[in-house]
Amino acid sequence: MKTIKRKQQLAGWGFLLPASILIAIMSFYPIIQAIFMSLKTGSSANLQWANPLTYNYTRMFKDALFLRSVGNTFLYLIIQVPIMLILAILLAQLLNNKDLKFRGLFRTMVFLPCATALVSYSLIFKSLFATQGLVNTILVNLGIFETNYNFLGNTNSARAIIIIALIWRWTGYNMVFYLAGLQNIEYSVYEAAKIDGANSWKTFWKITVPLLKPTIIMTVIMSINGTLQLFDESVNLTSGGPANSTITMSHYIYNNSFGQGVANFGYASAMSFFVFILVAILSRISMKVGDKRD
Amino acid sequence: MKKKLLSLMLAGALAVTAFAGCGSSSSGSDSSSDSSSSDTASESTDDENTLTVYAWDANFNIPALKAAEAAYQEKNPDFVLNIEEQSQSSDVEDAVTLAGSSGDYSTLPDIVLFQDHYIQKYVADYPDAWNTMADADIDWSDFGAEKLSYSTVDGVHYGVPVDNGTVIFAYRVDILEECGYTMDDVTGITWDRFIEIGKDVYEKTGKYLLSMDGDGNDLPYMMLQAEGASQFNEDGTPNLTSDTVKDIVDVITRMSQENVLYLANDWSDYTDQTIMGDMVAGVMNGNWIIPTIEQVEANSGKWEITTMPTLSGEEGYASNGGSSLYITSNCSNVELAQDFLAYTFGGGEGAIATYDSALTDGGVITCCLSAGESEVYQQGVAYFNDQAIYSKIVEMGGNVKTVTQSDYHYSARSLVAAAIININQGAELDSELASAQEQLEFEMGL
Numbered sequence: 038m039k040t041i042k043r044k045q046q047l048a049g050w051g052f053l054l055p056a057s058i059l060i061a062i063m064s065f066y067p068i069i070q071a072i073f074m075s076l077k078t079g080s081s082a083n084l085q086w087a088n089p090l091t092y093n094y095t096r097m098f099k100d101a102l103f104l105r106s107v108g109n110t111f112l113y114l115i116i117q118v119p120i121m122l123i124l125a126i127l128l129a130q131l132l133n134n135k136d137l138k139f140r141g142l143f144r145t146m147v148f149l150p151c152a153t154a155l156v157s158y159s160l161i162f163k164s165l166f167a168t169q170g171l172v173n174t175i176l177v178n179l180g181i182f183e184t185n186y187n188f189l190g191n192t193n194s195a196r197a198i199i200i201i202a203l204i205w206r207w208t209g210y211n212m213v214f215y216l217a218g219l220q221n222i223e224y225s226v227y228e229a230a231k232i233d234g235a236n237s238w239k240t241f242w243k244i245t246v247p248l249l250k251p252t253i254i255m256t257v258i259m260s261i262n263g264t265l266q267l268f269d270e271s272v273n274l275t276s277g278g279p280a281n282s283t284i285t286m287s288h289y290i291y292n293n294s295f296g297q298g299v300a301n302f303g304y305a306s307a308m309s310f311f312v313f314i315l316v317a318i319l320s321r322i323s324m325k326v327g328d329k330r331d
Numbered sequence: 332m333k334k335k336l337l338s339l340m341l342a343g344a345l346a347v348t349a350f351a352g353c354g355s356s357s358s359g360s361d362s363s364s365d366s367s368s369s370d371t372a373s374e375s376t377d378d379e380n381t382l383t384v385y386a387w388d389a390n391f392n393i394p395a396l397k398a399a400e401a402a403y404q405e406k407n408p409d410f411v412l413n414i415e416e417q418s419q420s421s422d423v424e425d426a427v428t429l430a431g432s433s434g435d436y437s438t439l440p441d442i443v444l445f446q447d448h449y450i451q452k453y454v455a456d457y458p459d460a461w462n463t464m465a466d467a468d469i470d471w472s473d474f475g476a477e478k479l480s481y482s483t484v485d486g487v488h489y490g491v492p493v494d495n496g497t498v499i500f501a502y503r504v505d506i507l508e509e510c511g512y513t514m515d516d517v518t519g520i521t522w523d524r525f526i527e528i529g530k531d532v533y534e535k536t537g538k539y540l541l542s543m544d545g546d547g548n549d550l551p552y553m554m555l556q557a558e559g560a561s562q563f564n565e566d567g568t569p570n571l572t573s574d575t576v577k578d579i580v581d582v583i584t585r586m587s588q589e590n591v592l593y594l595a596n597d598w599s600d601y602t603d604q605t606i607m608g609d610m611v612a613g614v615m616n617g618n619w620i621i622p623t624i625e626q627v628e629a630n631s632g633k634w635e636i637t638t639m640p641t642l643s644g645e646e647g648y649a650s651n652g653g654s655s656l657y658i659t660s661n662c663s664n665v666e667l668a669q670d671f672l673a674y675t676f677g678g679g680e681g682a683i684a685t686y687d688s689a690l691t692d693g694g695v696i697t698c699c700l701s702a703g704e705s706e707v708y709q710q711g712v713a714y715f716n717d718q719a720i721y722s723k724i725v726e727m728g729g730n731v732k733t734v735t736q737s738d739y740h741y742s743a744r745s746l747v748a749a750a751i752i753n754i755n756q757g758a759e760l761d762s763e764l765a766s767a768q769e770q771l772e773f774e775m776g777l
């Protein structure tokens with residue numbers, strides 16, 4: 038008896054081992070190396086311990102461009118994430134309606150943007166909103182604009198377009214989680230509420246939202262995490278411009294390690310850890326806020 | 332039953348995508364092992380007549396290298412030049428960064444083509460990656476001093492110049508005529524006069540007289556060089572708040588506000604929309620922009636080139652972009668590499684043959700003065716109204732003033748470009764340049 042259990046245990050560990058070793062070598066080891074690297078400065082052929090050790094970490098808070106990229110990222114976070122999640126939950130509610138015709142078709146259509154690759158949809162948005170692009174042509178021909186407007190060349194419109202693009206791309210993705218969550222809510226609960234005379238507004242806030250809470254927390258954390266690591270849109274849609282007004286943290290980190298001929302790996306690693314800490318803190322906060330069990 | 336079928340199909344799709352993933356990754360490792368095997372071939376000493384080189388443009392510098400190979404085969408019939416095409420210039424930079432970061436230079440080819448503005452930083456950051464050209468048999472006085480200033484570090488020659496980045500100002504002669512101007516009216520003028528003409532041209536034809544990529548804005552650098560000024564002091568510290576810089580940024584912002592200059596959002600907007608989309612009556616950039624201008628066949632014969640305007644009204648000369656060939660420390664046959672480069676691109680016996688075919692096949696214009704005297708250079712070019720533009724460009728290249736270069740050229744460029752965009756959106760010139768200066772000092776760790 039004991040030997041069989043032992044054998045099973047051994048087999049279990051045996052199955053775990055390859056994946057664990059790979060993760061340790063491919064993920065954990067580089068992470069640890071990056072911690073050391075973030076404490077060093079100099080060219081990548083000749084990295085020296087920074088003096089003082091925290092040099093890279095204090096340096097980033099004096100870097101106007103980095104602070105601007107943090108500001109931009111938080112701007113996206115504060116504006117885009119709430120709009121996207123509210124839209125997603127409304128769409129999920131609509132598409133969960135049992136009487137709706139062509140439900141499958143609509144669900145597919147809303148989810149479809151997620152099937153497009155990040156780079157390709159960024160490039161499509163870029164050509165849509167180009168000065169000679171489709172949107173400008175339509176607006177000028179409708180007489181709304183007199184001349185073509187340089188959407189991507191002006192700070193506020195460029196930021197707005199990034200936010201619009203993000204909402205288009207990710208709303209369907211979050212909607213699917215809400216749909217799955219909604220399907221787990223028993224219909225009898227709604228029936229009971231109806232019998233007690235609750236209108237649909239009340240049902241939504243008193244039943245749907247509380248019962249969806251785990252899903253909402255998960256999507257909030259995922260959205261925060263995704264937005265803080267936003268990269269493709271900034272690089273491909275606006276290339277951080279105009280005048281760095283749409284650059285994100287990840288884009289700036291990339292520029293410091295591979296862009297523009299500077300291989301400033303120490304500083305880039307330090308900034309990456311700053312993002313890591315931010316994600317950890319924000320996720321912790323949203324979990325605390327959402328979790329009222331005790 | 333139906334559900335089973337569906338799940339089977341889904342599982343199948345999953346498996347296919349998983350395999351597709353494997354396929355692409357394994358093909359990736361294949362290509363890397365390919366290149367490493369060819370590298371080992373170049374390392375091995377049993378083949379004494381083969382050199383490997385990285386270059387990136389199949390329409391421009393690769394034909395030049397093929398021309399050099401053919402020319403050197405006159406001297407050494409067994410010689411083989413193994414050209415490995417990279418998709419873009421930054422691939423070469425990344426290859427050096429990678430080799431330097433890992434401390435293993437054996438992954439590098441014998442020779443690399445390298446962008447001029449980056450090489451100083453790469454020599455400083457990765458000193459072990461390079462072999463110098465100090466012992467090569469090259470008459471350096473045969474090259475423009477400005478071009479050599481990039482590939483010379485602390486008085487030691489590291490590279491052999493390939494193409495010439497001399498700035499041309501190309502105008503549409505027909506549009507100028509329509510507005511009552513000739514080429515003489517736009518040669519040797521001040522920028523203020525240029526703005527007057529540009530306003531006139533825009534009013535009469537709706538075309539801008541100049542365009543530029545507003546994100547990677549090369550105008551400040553070129554205009555400063557034409558004044559003999561730099562964005563950097565001689566000791567290497569940034570100098571973005573000098574009066575000359577202020578005057579030039581002021582000219583640029585006035586130009587764009589008066590519809591003389593169109594600042595595109597990015598590089599492809601600049602080439603595809605403004606130049607190939609026929610939005611402009613003038614193009615000013617390094618002469619490598621000529622193939623882009625020539626894309627519009629309908630305008631053949633309507634262009635001519637001349638020098639740049641300056642603040643004072645003298646004829647302006649500048650240079651932008653360009654690249655040189657460098658021997659890496661991984662080269663096992665340095666003598667052969669040096670001899671090859673000296674014989675061909677370095678102005679040796681094979682130089683005329685090399686540069687003539689490089690010009691006809693790839694449009695690469697030499698900065699080797701003696702090679703520029705060959706007959707091919709004297710011929711008129713139909714697209715440019717039969718003007719002998721190539722000899723003119725070589726001649727103009729000799730007049731370019733040497734200005735202080737810096738490892739932080741591109742940082743300065745993007746900061747000044749950002750300042751110009753902000754000024755156009757209403758910010759103050761002085762404060763924007765001051766903050767650009769501050770940020771650049773920060774990036775340089777000053």
